[in-house]
Amino acid sequence: xxxxxxxxxxxxxxxxxxxxxxxxxxxxxxxxxxxxxxxxxxxxxxxxxxxxxxxxxxxxxxxxxxxxxxxxxxxxxxxxxxxxxxxxxxxxxxxxxxxxxxxxxxxxxxxxxxxxxxxxxxxxxxxxxxxxxxxxxxxxxxxxxxxxxxxxxxxxxxxxxxxxxxxxxxxxxxxxxxxxxxxxxxxxxxxxxxxxxxxxxxxxxxxxxxxxxxxxxxxxxxxxxxxxxxxxxxxxxxxxxxxxxxxxxxxxxxxxxxxxxxxxxxxxxxxxxxxxxxxxxxxxxxxxxxxxxxxxxxxxxxxxxxxxxxxxxxxxxxxxxxxxxxxxxxxxxxxxxxxxxxxxxxxxxxxxxxxxxxxxxxxxxxxxxxxxxxxxxxxxxxxxxxxxxxxxxxxxxxxxxxxxxxxxxxxxxxxxxxxxxxxxxxxxxxxxxxxxxxxxxxxxxxxxxxxxxxxxxxxxxxxxxxxxxxxxxxxxxxxxxxxxxxxxxxxxxxxxxxxxxxxxxxxxxxxxxxxxxxxxxxxxxxxxxxxxxxxxxxxxxxxxxxxxxxxxxxxxxxxxxxxxxxxxxxxxxxxxxxxxxxxxxxxxxxxxxxxxxxxxxxxxxxxxxxxxxxxxxxxxxxxxxxxxxxxxxxxxxxxxxxxxxxxxxxxxxxxx
Amino acid sequence: xxxxxxxxxxxxxxxxxxxxxxxxxxxxxxxxxxxxxxxxxxxxxxxxxxxxxxxxxxxxxxxxxxxxxxxxxxxxxxxxxxxxxxxxxxxxxxxxxxxxxxxxxxxxxxxxxxxxxxxxxxxxxxxxxxxxxxxxxxxxxxxxxxxxxxxxxxxxxxxxxxxxxxxxxxxxxxxxxxxxxxxxxxxxxxxxxxxxxxxxxxxxxxxxxxxxxxxxxxxxxxxxxxxxxxxxxxxxxxxxxxxxxxxxxxxxxxxxxxxxxxxxxxxxxxxxxxxxxxxxxxxxxxxxxxxxxxxxxxxxxxxxxxxxxxxxxxxxxxxxxxxxxxxxxxx
Ligand SMILES: Cc1ncc(C[n+]2csc(CCOP(=O)(O)OP(=O)(O)O)c2C)c(N)n1
Ligand code: SF4
Ligand SMILES: [Mg+2]
Numbered sequence: 001x002x003x004x005x006x007x008x009x010x011x012x013x014x015x016x017x018x019x020x021x022x023x024x025x026x027x028x029x030x031x032x033x034x035x036x037x038x039x040x041x042x043x044x045x046x047x048x049x050x051x052x053x054x055x056x057x058x059x060x061x062x063x064x065x066x067x068x069x070x071x072x073x074x075x076x077x078x079x080x081x082x083x084x085x086x087x088x089x090x091x092x093x094x095x096x097x098x099x100x101x102x103x104x105x106x107x108x109x110x111x112x113x114x115x116x117x118x119x120x121x122x123x124x125x126x127x128x129x130x131x132x133x134x135x136x137x138x139x140x141x142x143x144x145x146x147x148x149x150x151x152x153x154x155x156x157x158x159x160x161x162x163x164x165x166x167x168x169x170x171x172x173x174x175x176x177x178x179x180x181x182x183x184x185x186x187x188x189x190x191x192x193x194x195x196x197x198x199x200x201x202x203x204x205x206x207x208x209x210x211x212x213x214x215x216x217x218x219x220x221x222x223x224x225x226x227x228x229x230x231x232x233x234x235x236x237x238x239x240x241x242x243x244x245x246x247x248x249x250x251x252x253x254x255x256x257x258x259x260x261x262x263x264x265x266x267x268x269x270x271x272x273x274x275x276x277x278x279x280x281x282x283x284x285x286x287x288x289x290x291x292x293x294x295x296x297x298x299x300x301x302x303x304x305x306x307x308x309x310x311x312x313x314x315x316x317x318x319x320x321x322x323x324x325x326x327x328x329x330x331x332x333x334x335x336x337x338x339x340x341x342x343x344x345x346x347x348x349x350x351x352x353x354x355x356x357x358x359x360x361x362x363x364x365x366x367x368x369x370x371x372x373x374x375x376x377x378x379x380x381x382x383x384x385x386x387x388x389x390x391x392x393x394x395x396x397x398x399x400x401x402x403x404x405x406x407x408x409x410x411x412x413x414x415x416x417x418x419x420x421x422x423x424x425x426x427x428x429x430x431x432x433x434x435x436x437x438x439x440x441x442x443x444x445x446x447x448x449x450x451x452x453x454x455x456x457x458x459x460x461x462x463x464x465x466x467x468x469x470x471x472x473x474x475x476x477x478x479x480x481x482x483x484x485x486x487x488x489x490x491x492x493x494x495x496x497x498x499x500x501x502x503x504x505x506x507x508x509x510x511x512x513x514x515x516x517x518x519x520x521x522x523x524x525x526x527x528x529x530x531x532x533x534x535x536x537x538x539x540x541x542x543x544x545x546x547x548x549x550x551x552x553x554x555x556x557x558x559x560x561x562x563x564x565x566x567x568x569x570x571x572x573x574x575x576x577x578x579x580x581x582x583x584x585x586x587x588x589x590x591x592x593x594x595x596x597x598x599x600x601x602x603x604x605x606x607x608x609x610x611x612x613x614x615x616x617x618x619x620x621x622x623x624x625x626x627x628x629x630x631x632x633x634x635x636x637x638x639x640x641x642x643x644x645x646x647x648x649x650x651x652x653x654x655x656x
Numbered sequence: 657x658x659x660x661x662x663x664x665x666x667x668x669x670x671x672x673x674x675x676x677x678x679x680x681x682x683x684x685x686x687x688x689x690x691x692x693x694x695x696x697x698x699x700x701x702x703x704x705x706x707x708x709x710x711x712x713x714x715x716x717x718x719x720x721x722x723x724x725x726x727x728x729x730x731x732x733x734x735x736x737x738x739x740x741x742x743x744x745x746x747x748x749x750x751x752x753x754x755x756x757x758x759x760x761x762x763x764x765x766x767x768x769x770x771x772x773x774x775x776x777x778x779x780x781x782x783x784x785x786x787x788x789x790x791x792x793x794x795x796x797x798x799x800x801x802x803x804x805x806x807x808x809x810x811x812x813x814x815x816x817x818x819x820x821x822x823x824x825x826x827x828x829x830x831x832x833x834x835x836x837x838x839x840x841x842x843x844x845x846x847x848x849x850x851x852x853x854x855x856x857x858x859x860x861x862x863x864x865x866x867x868x869x870x871x872x873x874x875x876x877x878x879x880x881x882x883x884x885x886x887x888x889x890x891x892x893x894x895x896x897x898x899x900x901x902x903x904x905x906x907x908x909x910x911x912x913x914x915x916x917x918x919x920x921x922x923x924x925x926x927x928x929x930x931x932x933x934x935x936x937x938x939x940x941x942x943x944x945x946x947x948x949x950x951x952x953x954x955x956x957x958x959x960x961x962x963x964x965x966x967x968x969x970x971x972x973x974x975x976x977x978x979x980x981x982x983x984x985x986x987x
Binding site: 074075260261262263264265266267268272276279280282284285287304306307308309310311313315316317319320321323324325326327328329330331332333335349350353357440443444446448451481482483484485486487488489490491492493500501 | 680681709710711713714715718725726728729730731732733734735736739741742743744745746747748749750751753754771772774775949951952953954955956957959960961963964965966967968971972973974975
């Protein structure tokens with residue numbers, strides 16, 4: 001497929017040989033050079049794409065380095081997808097596997113839609129953070145490792161021993177390990193290399209991947225724009241030093257061809273994209289309570305929302321946040337509340353109130369691993385059924401799931417519009433994978449149609465009823481405080497068209513029917529999603545949410561192998577567009593691929609009568625009465641196209 | 657149609673809402689329930705203040721007391737048990753033009769809604785709060801509440817309530833930026849009205865604990881105070897509630913209490929016998945959350961377009977030879 005630098009014989013012995021000269025380096029570390037030393041201007045190997053990871057202790061700036069690397073590549077016109085590697089703890093001990101912090105950047109000659117498979121090149125600031133990535137199988141065989149070598153000569157013998165042990169293990173394995181005197185080199189320019197080493201590494205990476213140094217300088221200036229000039233200059237110096245050093249000392253040089261986009265692109269992560277969507281939707285109130293991985297949306301909004309007259313309210317808890325948003329919606333324009341699993345659970349009673357009283361509300365759930373506190377920083381798609389069916393009694397609400405980072409933006413606008421058109425709750429599902437990943441998408445062109453209309457304050461015709469449900473659509477005009485003649489007492493109790501509490505059997509039946517009909521009315525307006533691949537064939541894979549890119553890449557690979565597979569990705573999960581049943585019926589086998597739990601049919605006590613399916617599989621099985629299979633994982637990682645392709649292949653061969 | 661048109665006309669002529677204009681339906685509370693007196697006092701206040709019904713919202717939780725908004729011909733929001741405060745805050749935030757009242761019970765406010773209550777005091781948003789404290793869960797039929805006296809027998813405490821009650825007035829006074837706390841009783845209608853009026857006129861979170869009789873479950877709970885006016889302590893002040901000569905003849909036990917005196921307010925609040933009635937504390941200088949959070953500029957659609965484009969600029973990669981210059985220029 002592409003010209004990846006295969007594990008080349010010369011590098012490993014070379015790396016090992018470096019160990020021999022250890023004593024000498026203890027005093028004055030010298031770069032491990034290739035023999036002969038790589039000359040400047042060495043020819044670059046052309047690659048289709050590479051996955052690069054930069055990992056460090058938290059606080060050492062690997063995340064910033066990775067983001068900058070991704071942004072520079074994107075500016076050059078490469079397709080990129082960046083994924084944050086987030087430490088499990090806030091103040092993890094230094095040099096610990098739990099503290100691994102960093103960034104994974106997939107750089108490609110074409111547009112990429114997901115984080116891809118395993119890494120091709122890793123820069124590690126110590127051997128422990130490196131080891132943590134090896135242990136979770138995130139490194140490809142033959143992966144190039146650039147490792148800070150200062151630990152080899154650490155005064156603490158345990159540290160030095162640990163370094164040597166890991167170095168030996170990895171060098172003996174299927175990796176090309178280069179020891180890099182990062183700190184030693186940085187000390188030539190700054191007093192505290194812990195701050196700034198990341199820019200040295202950024203320079204190195206720019207050299208390795210033949211990225212434009214001037215674009216890198218601009219990126220560094222942008223990153224430190226708010227800092228003093230001295231800081232900017234120091235960091236640029238380090239960047240240049242890293243570049244210079246790699247040019248002179250490393251024998252690895254790649255180039256990933258790029259094509260500049262014709263249209264302006266914006267590069268943000270999914271959470272910023274959501275925040276931009278909130279701005280663009282015309283909503284003015286976002287009520288929230290901090291929770292990972294949703295919080296950064298409100299960080300961003302807190303900064304910029306006031307520019308449009310909006311405000312972020314940090315409530316005392318998620319129940320209050322949701323109730324606050326409901327109050328704001330009730331008295332004016334639709335409001336939004338943003339949360340993640342545990343907070344979404346707390347909001348259920350208030351969501352039910354909004355459904356019952358028909359108050360527009362947008363609830364964003366940036367899903368994380370559950371149940372309970374679960375995996376706060378990691379991805380899972382475990383809240384689909386909860387979003388659809390959570391809440392006591394019949395609480396019909398709209399559930400949509402963003403499939404891409406771009407989608408995060410438009411989903412909020414759509415959600416607001418539906419919420420106000422149908423006077424109901426719209427849940428937008430994203431997840432930790434979209435939240436922190438970055439991928440360029442076409443810069444949206446603002447349209448006033450995105451905005452919500454101002455709150456209606458016109459007089460209500462005398463005698464009009466606050467819940468005058470249309471018999472066909474279930475819709476009723478909403479009365480907003482301030483509207484003359486609209487006075488009524490909204491209630492979460494069963495109520496009649498006048499909003500009077502009513503326990504009458506026929507009235508409850510009518511109210512429940514009307515609220516339910518609104519979903520059908522919306523459903524009538526939805527278009528069948530397009531099939532990726534042929535319209536019929538051996539296997540259809542159905543997905544939802546953040547897995548779109550990975551699933552489609554897997555499908556592409558399998559189709560290139562000649563397999564008859566296609567995929568379908570659903571954005572509207574409740575209600576689902578019509579026509580999906582037809583698509584399903586044109587394939588011999590159908591399965592969902594999801595990032596949530598499903599029992600493995602091959603487990604000893606699992607059979608068709610007790611198997612618990614993945615969440616979308618449950619929904620599709622129930623609606624279309626088709627024996628739909630599923631494959632899923634809950635590893636807290638984004639699904640990889642390679643793993644998906646493998647799973648599909650196995651099912652096609654009938655071994656699932 | 658004609659009648660309502662005439663009514664409208666009359667209204668614009670003399671701006672006159674009558675008591676009936678605020679009444680809606682027949683309250684379903686038990687006969688003798690203190691909630692009736694509170695409703696009457698509030699309707700009188702609305703009439704006296706000529707609050708436009710369409711600009712007035714009563715927000716409540718769940719409980720007997722929380723049925724209140726159904727009996728007001730204004731906007732009403734009868735929401736969830738314990739959650740009236742955050743709903744009211746959301747309403748007030750973007751709608752300072754609305755008169756917001758919160759009606760809550762001792763279970764609603766001091767048990768399930770406690771977190772919201774404490775924070776509502778902190779937010780100090782301009783709203784009038786009526787906490788109907790009957791010392792029991794009425795709607796769910798006789799369970800001890802956090803304000804039930806120790807030893808009270810109820811369906812969940814057949815051998816008597818285990819704990820000392822919470823003192824809602826003291827709790828308010830314990831919050832640093834409390835701005836208005838008062839106590840009223842349902843059996844002195846004149847003061848009940850005046851205290852609620854004082855609360856209404858205060859800009860900020862005005863909390864009125866109304867000691868409310870529940871003849872259904874605690875028929876003689878407050879008899880010692882109802883029957884013996886000397887066990888009541890009426891608080892008056894030139895800058896607070898004035899007490900009429902008629903009332904003074906009955907309630908001789910009085911104290912001139914300056915509502916600015918927080919320490920004395922705490923002392924008064926800590927005593928339940930004699931039972932204090934009046935404005936305990938008021939601070940007119942406490943900022944309101946809705947004012948602190950008021951946007952510099954009001955929302956306009958064109959502002960959104962401009963702001964959004966500025967935000968996009970921060971994140972945009974421009975095409976090589978685009979009108980905006982090369983890569984990175986827009987940083
Ligand atoms: C979440 C939830 N829990 C419990 C209830 C049941 N419930 C309704 S009212 C109430 C207590 C009411 O007591 P209080 O607030 O003192 O009001 P009162 O009826 O005495 O006026 C309870 C427990 C409920 N409606 N919702
Ligand atoms: S039960 Fe008590 S509080 Fe409830 S209406 Fe009857 S008297 Fe009033
Ligand atoms: Mg009570």
